[in-house]
Amino acid sequence: MEEGGSSGGVTKKFMYINRRAPYGTIYALEGLEVVLIGAAFEQDVSMVFLDDGVFQLKKGQNTEEAEMKNFFTGLPSPGDV
Amino acid sequence: MKFGIVVNEGPYTHEASDTAYQFSKAALEKGHEVLRVFFYHDGVNNGTRLTTPPQDDRHITNRWSELAEQHGLDLVVCIAAAQRRGIVDPDEAKRQGKDANNIASGFRISGLGQLIEVGIQADRLMVFGD
Incomplete structure (x- = not known):
């Protein structure tokens, strides 16, 4: 634990x-929501x-036919990190 | 020690909620603090009072409610995860125009910020379930 930042001064x-x-499951989507918060x-x-x-992390994922929200477009791929 | 507890699976299918309950109870009985229990993913399903298991089985939801009452435990259900799965308190029912609510005694619905907050405040954040 280090001092600094917001949230009561603790980061x-x-x-x-x-x-x-x-x-395949909702874990990735809901997991990303916690990360963002x-x-x-x-x-x-x-x-x-x-x-x-x-x-x-795979590029160019198309979720249209699965009728699911493509929520990973914002994640960088390994090559970019 | 100050603990934060996260429950990521619903009742009965997985043992995660049972283990989290046993852990919380044991920690409290040993004099530790449990700052908050946060229910996320299918874990929000632990918070419906409509849960009706067979009489000879443990009542996972009531067990949490009783522990909350005994120790003033803060049981928080994630709002985003709850909305997807139909876990509703009176305020949410009104706000979303629903005809009923099903939140169990001792549980409250709030945001993911409550999870981050307890992660900051606790000495250990214990995650139960996948």
């Missing part, structure tokens, strides 16, 4: 472990992608 490190593919609270946020979670 902590939050690491989110992503182990699921992006659209954590960042909005100016916390020290990192994400790790393991197992099928690596599919979340």
Whole structure:
């Protein structure tokens, strides 16, 4: 825990472990929502992608025919990080 | 020690809520603090008072409600996850024009900021479920 930032003057490190593919379950979508809120609270946020979670980083995903929201367009791909 | 608890799975299908409950109860009995229990993903389904298990089985929702009453536990259900899954309190029912609510005693609906907040305030954030 380090001092600084907002949220009562405390910034902590939050690491989110992503182990699921992006659209088979809702874990990835709702997981991303927590990550964004954590960042909005100016916390020290990192994400790790393991197992099928690596599919979340695939470029050019098209969810139209699955009738699901394509929510990962904003994530950088490994090549960009 | 100050604990924050996160429950990410609904009742009965997974053991996560049982384990989180047993952990919270044991921690409180040992004199530790549980600052908040936050229900996310399908975990929000732990907070419906319409839960009706067979009589010879544990009542997971009532068990949480009773623990909350005994220890003044703060049971928070994520609003975004709750809306998707039809977990509704009187305020939300009014706001969304629903004809009923189903939130169990001791639970309240609030935002993800409550999860981040307890993550900041607690010494340990314990996550139960996938």
